[in-house]
Amino acid sequence: PLAPPLCQRADPVAIFHLSVKTVSRSTGRSAVAAAAYRAGDTLTNERDGRQHDYANRTGVDGSFIIAPAGCEWAHNRSVLWNAAEQTEKRSNSVTAREYVLALPAELDAKDRADLARSFASAVVKRYGVAADVALHAPSAGGDDRNYHAHILTTTREVEPDGLGKKTRILDAAKTGGPEIESLRELWAMQCNEALERHQKPARIDHRSYERQGVDMMPSLHMGPTSTTIERRHQAEQERQGEPYTPRTFKAQENARRRRLNDQVRDMVRDLAVTVREVAAHAIEVRKKGVHRLLNALRVKGKQEAEERARRAEEARKLEEAHREVLRQQAIREARERAVHESKARLEEMTRNVQRLAPDARESFLAREYPSDPFSRALKAHSHPMGSTGLSAEEKAVRERLQVYQEQEKRQKAEVQRAPVRGRGRGRGGPSRSRSLDYDSGPDFGM
Template identity: 75%
Template sequence: MGEPLATPFCQRADSVAIFHLSVKTVSRSTGRSAVAAAAYRSGDTLTNERDGRQHNYANRTGIDESFIIAPAGCEWTHDRSILWNAAEQAEKRSNSVTAREYVLALPAELDAKERAGLARAFASAVVERYGVAADVALHAPSAGGDDRNYHAHILTTTREVEADGLGKKTRILDAAKTGGPEIESLRELWAMQCNEALERHQQPARIDHRSYERQGVDEMPTIHLGPTSTAVERKHKAEHERKREPYKPQTFKAQENERRRSLNDHVREMVRELAETVREVVEKAKNAKKRAIYSLLRAAGNDLRKEEAEQARQAAEARRREKERLMAKLEQERRAAKEKALKDAESRKVDMVRRVKRLSPDAREKFLATEYPADPFERVVKGSDHPLGTAGLNAEEKVVRAELKVHQAQEKRQQVERTQAPSRGCSRGGPSRSRSRDYDNGPDFF
C-alpha cells in the first residue's frame, strides 16, 4: 500500500491533521521505469514495450481507487498502458527521468469520497499548471500500521501532453533555481486545499505546510522512517505482541523518533509547569497586594509598599531563572542531538570509504552513482537518510572520492612494482627477494 508517511511538519494535536507532500522522480539510472511504477501504484498489469517485461500487480490489495486526469482533447492518455509506454518511448537516454511522483497524506478526518475529491483537485491543479497527464492511485492504511495513513500517489509525465502524443519536457521542477520555490508553492496549495475541505465538512482539524521552525513551534520534527525501517518495526512489534512483551523501537530512525517525541513531551511538560508556576506567582502577588492595602490602611506606612515591590522583583527574578534553566536544558539537548548526528555522519563516511575500496574498479563508479546520484531531486531524497542531510551527503562524497583517488594511485603503484619485480634477476646465492613480497593487497587506512 505504498510507503508509510512521516509527519515532519505537523503538530500532533487534536486540532492539527497530518501533513505530507513529497516529490520524487522515476529514473532509469536507478533501474526504474514509468510502466512498472504505474502498474504497482494502480494495481494493474502492464507490459513495458521498451524491454518486453510484464509488471503484474492485479492481485495487490489496499488500493481504494485509481484514475487518470489529462488536459482536454487528450483522451488517448486515459489508457494507462498507452500513456506510460509513450512516456518511456519519448526518452532516449539511459539515465532519463520518465515520470514524476507526488505522494500526499490524505486527511483521515474525511471520508473516502471526500479524500478522492481532494486528491482529484490537487492532481487537476498539477495538470493545469504543467500541461502533463496525472495517474492517481488512492491507498488505504496498511495492516498493522497507522490507521490514519490514507495517502495518494500521483504519477505524472515529465513532458507536456498533446492531442497526438507527448510534447516538450517540463523543466521548472528540475532547475536548481526554480525547483525549490515551485515545490514550496505546491506544498502551500495542498495545505490550502486540505484546510478548505476540512472546513467545508465542518472538521476542526487543520494542517500547515511550514516547518516547526517557520511556524515558531519549539519542537523537534520526527524522521521519515521509509519502507525498510517500517517493515522492520512492524515485524518486531508483531513478535513482541505475540510474546506479550513490551515493545521497544529496533531501528535507529524509530529509536530517534521515540527520543524526539519524549523530548517534545518533556519540553511541553516543562512549559506547563512554568505556566503553573507563573499562575501561582501571580496569585500570590495578588494576595500580597491585598494584604499590603489592608496594612496600609491600618498603619499608613510605606514599609509594606517596599515589601510588595520586593515580592514583585523576586517573582520576576524567579521567572527569569526558571526560563534560563529551561532554555539551557533545551540547548543542551539540541547540542547532544547535533553531536550525535556529526558522530553518525563520521561513522557513515568511514564505512563508505571501506566499502568502495573493497569493490572492484569496474563496480566503484556504479556504487558511487547509486550512493551520490547526480539528479538534484534524487540527491535530496538520498540526503534525507543522511544524519546531516544533503549538505552532509555532499561533503561525504568529496571525502570518499578523495580517499578513493589516493587508494587507486597506490593500487597502480603496487601493480607496477609487481610487474617489474621479475626483471631484477637473481644473485649467485639464489633468487633476489622482491620488495613486492613485503606488501599485502594494498594499504588499509582504517
C-alpha cells in the same frame, strides 16, 4: 543543513505531508511498474516485456487519471505509461514524478477523493502533464489516520497526439525548491478550505514549527524501515503481555519529545489556572460591601497575586532554562551521531571504491555523487550531514582513491623492474622456490 520535517501538526489530529519523488531508470525502476503497483492494476511494460501484476493488492481505495483537455488517449493507464517509457531513450532517464499526500482523516472517503482530485487537477493545469491518482487506506497495524494518495505524473507535457517537451522547472536548482514550496502551500490551502467547508476544526500548516513560531519540538519522520520494526516489536510485546516501549532511536526520540511537549502544555495549563484563580478572587473582593475591608482584601489579593506571579515567573524561567539545556543536549547528540555516521559512511565508501576494478570506479563515484542537482539533492537528503557532508565525503573519497591509485602504479612499476629470482638459465631452469614478486595490491590496513 538538515531538511525540515515532512510532517507538521496544527492541532492534535490534522497531519500535513507532501513529498515529491522521481521514478528513474538509474535506480532500476519503471513508470509502468510504479503505476501498476500504486493503482493495484496489471500492466505490461512493452519496452522490456515484463508484466507487473498487482491486481490482488489490498489497501487501494480507488484510482483515476486526469489529463489535459483533448488528450483522451492518456486516460488509458497502459497506453500512457508505456508512452512515457518509450519516449525516453537514455538509460538514466526520469520517466515519472510522484507526489505523496497525506489526506485528512477528518474527511470521509468521497471528500478525500475530491481533495486529491483538486490537487492533481492543479498540477495538470500548472505543468501540462497527466496525473495518475491512487487513493490508499491505512495499512493494517499502522496509524488508522494514514489515508494518503500517490499522484504519478508524466515528466513531459501531454498533447492530443502524444507526449511533448520535457518539464524542467522542478528539476532545475534555482526553480525546483520554490516550486515544491509553492505546491506544499497550495496543498495546505486546499486541505484547510475543505476542512472549513465541512465544519471540521482541524487545520494544517505546511511550514515547520520554527517558521510558524510554535515553541514545540517536532517529531522525527519515522520512515518505512523504523515503522516496520516498531510494529513487529509492539506486536511481540503484546503477545508476551508486556507494556510497549519504543525500540528504534527515532521512536524513542519521538516519545521523549512528546513528553517534553506535554510538560510544556501542563505548565501553560497550570499558569492559566492560576490566572483564573487570581481573577476570580479579585471579582469576589469587589463584591465586598465594606470599603475598608474591600481595600484590605484588595491589598492582600494583590500581594498574593504578585507572589503567585513571581513564583510562576520563576518556574517559567527554570522550565525554559531546562528546556534549553535539553534542546542543546539533543542538538549535540544529533551532531555527534551525524559525525559518527558520516565517518563510518566515508570508510565504507572508500573500501567499496577501492575494491572495484579501475575502470568501474568512476561510474561508481558518478552514481554515489551525481552532478545532476535533483539527484544530488536526493542523495544529500539521506546523508547524515546533508549536502555539505555529501560534498565533503566525495572530496575525501576521491583524495583517498587518488593516493590508492598512485600506490598501485608504484607497485606495478616495482614489479616490472624487479629481476626474476631463481637458478638462472642453466639446465635447472628457473627456481621452483616461491617467488617474492607476488603483489596483492596496496595495503591500507583494510
